[in-house]
Amino acid sequence: MSEISLYRTTSEIQAFINLLSGKWKLPVIHELVGGPKRFGELRRDLGNISQKVLTDTLRMLEEDGIVERTVYPDTVLHVEYYLSQMGWGIYPILREMTIYMHEYETFRGSGREEEGKNCPYFVKEAIGKKRMSEYSERIKAARKALDESEHLFIGTGSQINTAYGVNLFSRLLAKKIYPDTYKLENIEDLIDRYSNIFPGNEEQFWKFWTAFLWFMRFERNVNEGHQLIAEYAASRDYFAATTNADCQLVRAGLSAERVFAGLGNYTYLQCITPCKNRVFEAEPYLVRLKNLFSKGTFTSSDIPRCPYCGNYLVPNHFRTRVISVASANTVASQEDVIRFVNKTKGSRTVFLEVGCGNRMPNIVRNRIESSVIENPNAVMIRINSDDLSFRFPEAEKQAILFNEGIKTVLPDLLLPEGNY
């Protein structure tokens, strides 16, 4: 494929605008990112659109090869619209538009355009100005709290993987794991694209998820950050909650009964319904699928099916629409988190939060902050170079904050022969 020069693209940009101009084309594409929809569903979800305008918009998108449709010969005529391969190529652009508008509005809304102080591009600088004592003082205080604690609650999020080299927004990584991708897509885009399984995309769905799950859960090594945490926790009364589904904490040595993976666990598949409160080991399915894809012999009879009800099996991950397999098999549940936190009330407990973003705050961040304010003997340690904000501001009084990198802080905090 020839490289596109960014310096001679005026005509391409004009063509792109012509292709997608009009009030409704992009909103319709956006709706179809979630999977196929019927006409009535589209109209309802788009809100303020007339039947004629939606019909015209869909016809134009079909003519341009962006949208396709399948007519199902039911008793009532049933037509489903979905994105074509070319239509999916627009998804990363929509995503960038959304991110850009968010930043633009924040910037304009701040009323300080000249200084740009509140623009998210300057977030790092703003955190740097948060009043914090010397790094060595904070490390000493945090080590002391850990030494004196009776219980340890650990929370981890995606930044711990980013710090050790797995960035789900990297396009190079996407290409490495799943070479079939478009040049512009990263793994987050691919997960969105394959977040739904339906008749017609089963093979593409499993081709992506097989490659992704295999890399994330089985092929990749356990990184040093997780090893440090697991080695430290081994001699402690601990419990962990994570938004990561890659099972690194358990692979590093923590007990599966003491790790709540709130957004799912790539070790398992589950029934999409789900008809039973249980999960299935993914490995044998993935080994088989990898083999079929490499030989190119995958057929519809190879689609993983629930042994109980025959519906699709899907990765145990919130982005494939379903999760909630509370206390299934050996997987720790939300109730186990609550039981542990209740047990620690009033006693010296450290809540160690490592690299948890604010996108799904209820699994870790809010849980930790709200638990800390209910226990005057609790100390919170938050390591986060992007976002040190609080949903429960009172918790900050009991917190030791680190905006330094995870790779710097974790060894200083957890290694027995630290310099502090």
Ligand SMILES: [Zn+2]
């Ligand atoms: Zn089932």
